[in-house]
Amino acid sequence: MKITFAYWGNYTIAFISLFQKLGINVIPPEKTNQQSIIEGAKISPEMYCFPLKANIGNYLTAIKKGADTVFMVTSLSGSCRLRYYGIIQDKVLSEAGYKVNFVILNQNFIDIYQKLKKISGASFWQIVKAVYFFFKKLHLIEKLEKKAQYLRPREKIKGQTDQILRETFPQLEKVRNLRELTKLKREIKKKISEIEIDSKKNVPRIGIIGEIFTVTDGAINFGIEEKLGKQDIEVHREMDVTYHLKKIICPWKDWQIQKKINPYLKSTVGGHGRDAIFEMLNYTKNNFDGIIHLLPFGCMPEVVIRPILEKIHQETGIPFLSLSLDEQVAEAGINTRLEAFVDVVKNHYNNKNH
Amino acid sequence: MKCYLGIDVGSVSTNLVLIDKENNVLFSLYIRTEGDPISAIKKGLKLLKEKIPENAEVVGVGTTGSARQLAGVITGADLIKNEITAHARGVAHFIPDVKTIIEIGGQDSKIIILENGVVVDFGLNLLCAAGTGSFLDAQSFRLKIPIQEFGKLALSSKQPTIISSRCTVFAESDMIHKQQIGHKTEDIVAGLCQGLARNFLANIAKGKNIKPPIVFEGGVSENLGMRKAFEEALKEKVIIPKYNTVMGAFGAALLVKEMSPQKSKFFGFGVIDKDIKCTSFQCKGCPNQCEVIEARIDGKVMARWGDRCGKWSNLNMNNI
Known part of the structure; x- marks a missing residue:
């Protein structure tokens, strides 16, 4: 059995190592690119939300390399279309003539544990060790991403941070055990400390909010964080895998968020709809200079809350840009909007400080 | 005399504006791009060269529009700016309190x-x-009315008919239907203008805080019918500024003047006679598979762009 799964930004590296540690034969998905998106969109239902098409594109590249089983994590209790992803993807692939085995994992630790145990045949200890290693890698990836958001606008040689990240992630993918990981961590630390930065530089800050898949995967959002960083903007983003997992473990977080957003929205709309409103309010309170809202085309929760976000933008005057991404969107259009938005943000920032 | 040049290369028109230090427009030009931005820029520069005052010296070039990158590379621009900032800067010069x-x-x-x-x-x-000029262009072609007279005809209508304008194709079939049941041409034309204004306000301006003074510019603002349609839909006076069709280029010229480059990178008018070619290729270096665009002047690589990692765009051009 050779398994594959959907590509998800840099986090893919952590997922690969999780399955490898369990002794499962993994064919990692290739990084999403325009070609794979087109291939995926070709056989997917036209009106389905965009991540599904991107996922199918990932599976196709892996199936070509011999993968015969797909792991798909869905949220069976959620109220957005992610709920049906596994079933629809299975149907789409089989109707297109691909014979693959679909393993649908619910976002529920017991379900994931049982299915992983059954498939891999690993012992309890092995699973614990693999999960531990997965989290170690995941934390490193998330920490690097956060660090890069701070470094990009301040680095003296433009593009140096991204150069280091591009070298680091493939190395991280090859790391197989904790000792190697510690060694690599030390190397990364050394490399990053060598980046010359202007730490006193004042830079405008933009908060990125929206649907988790589009905000975290640079291959989907055209590397928005890099682009903003190059234009001297510090980017902040709450959404990542850890954030999502924490919310599954601590469901009361949702109640806390609901309490804060009550004047705008009184119930859940599915996905991370409430979180986006909460984050925007938070960023506004913390005196940020702009908000970028990213959503995949056809994402119900984000479409529902977009007017609310626009209302907050009208009320507070914080610059706001909403970008809907799908296979039809051209990078040139996104660039024009981003450039113009950066000008708006910089004006806002300068007016505020003078 | 020191002058600043603004070039706006859009999908339909290419505009050049030359201003002096006191922001006076010395030269303005509106030509069709006709799907070939490189030739349009060359043609524009050629026309400018013929008209340019003898003592004028171009000390700064700013480009804007959808082909701003390309225009910037082949003219040696000091500033490459997005359309929104350029248009806003241009209009704010004429009407400082514009909202x-x-x-x-x-x-x-x-x-x-x-x-x-x-x-x-x-x-x-x-x-x-x-909601754009191409829509009007296509319809005027279908009705066999020159686009220049389109607006005037719309004004003569007393009873504009309602034309669905959600989509260009549906508008066309609706228009055919209206013609066949016997509506007058001017009513249909006026209906089209109203539909376009309605569509603009419903899609693009949705959720935006529209306050007067309202300025209307761009190629379509030449159309009298559209001006009237916007005034009716907004119930506000719509101001048409001077140089309304070349505002982006004017804004770019102003912006480059404000930046006041020490030494302009402008290549001069020599590029008119040079052989400029653009090619693209797909980089296979990583799964990103970026489309890299390469501009050559007389066979010499001037610039590459379109890659995410900087592998191509950072190459030292002198070594090639």
Whole structure:
């Protein structure tokens, strides 16, 4: 059995190592690119939300390399279309003539544990060790991403941070055990400390909010964080895998968020709809200079809350840009909007400080 | 005399504006791009060269429009700026207290909201061309009415008919239907203008805080019918500024003047006779598979862009 799964930004590296540690034969998905998106969109239902098409594109590249089983994590209790992803993807692939085995994992630790145990045949200890290693890698990836958001606008040689990240992630993918990981961590630390930065530089800050898949995967959002960083903007983003997992473990977080957003929205709309409103309010309170809202085309929760976000933008005057991404969107259009938005943000920032 | 040149290369028109130190327009030009931005830029520069005052010296070049990158590379621009900032800067020069700018060009349309002469919000058309100049162009062609007379004809209508304008194709079938049941041409033309204004306000300007003074510019602002349609739909006076069709280029010239480059990178008018070619290729270096564009002047690589990692765009051009 050779398994594959959907590509998800840099986090893919952590997922690969999780399955490898369990002794499962993994064919990692290739990084999403325009070609794979087109291939995926070709056989997917036209009106389905965009991540599904991107996922199918990932599976196709892996199936070509011999993968015969797909792991798909869905949220069976959620109220957005992610709920049906596994079933629809299975149907789409089989109707297109691909014979693959679909393993649908619910976002529920017991379900994931049982299915992983059954498939891999690993012992309890092995699973614990693999999960531990997965989290170690995941934390490193998330920490690097956060660090890069701070470094990009301040680095003296433009593009140096991204150069280091591009070298680091493939190395991280090859790391197989904790000792190697510690060694690599030390190397990364050394490399990053060598980046010359202007730490006193004042830079405008933009908060990125929206649907988790589009905000975290640079291959989907055209590397928005890099682009903003190059234009001297510090980017902040709450959404990542850890954030999502924490919310599954601590469901009361949702109640806390609901309490804060009550004047705008009184119930859940599915996905991370409430979180986006909460984050925007938070960023506004913390005196940020702009908000970028990213959503995949056809994402119900984000479409529902977009007017609310626009209302907050009208009320507070914080610059706001909403970008809907799908296979039809051209990078040139996104660039024009981003450039113009950066000008708006910089004006806002300068007016505020003078 | 020191002059600054602004070049706006859009999908339909290419505009050049030359200004002096006191922001006076010495030369302005509006020509069709005709799908070939390189030739359009060359042609524009050639016409400028013929008209340029003898003592004028170009000390700064700014480019804007959808082909700003390309125009910047082949002319040696000091500033490459997005359309929104350029248009806002240009309009704010003529009408300093402007609050709303409606700009409709060939392939795109935008709304810009300003406060104290600074852009605070903007919107661009996303999905469809049914709100742009191309839409009117296509319909005027179908009705066999020259686009220049389109507006005047619309004004003569007393009873504009309602034409669905959600989509260019549906508008056309609706228009055919209206013709066949016997509506007058001028009513249909006026209906089209109203539909376009309605579509603009419903899609692009949705959720935006539209306050007077409202400025209408871009190629479509030449159309009298459209001016009237916007005034009726907004119930506000719509101002048409001077140089309304070349505002982007004017804004770019102003912006480059404000930047006041020490030494301009402008290549001069020599590029008119040079052989400029653009090619693209797909980089196979990583799974990103970026499309890299390469501009050559007389066979010499001037610039490459389009890659995410900087592998191509950072190459030292002198070593090739």
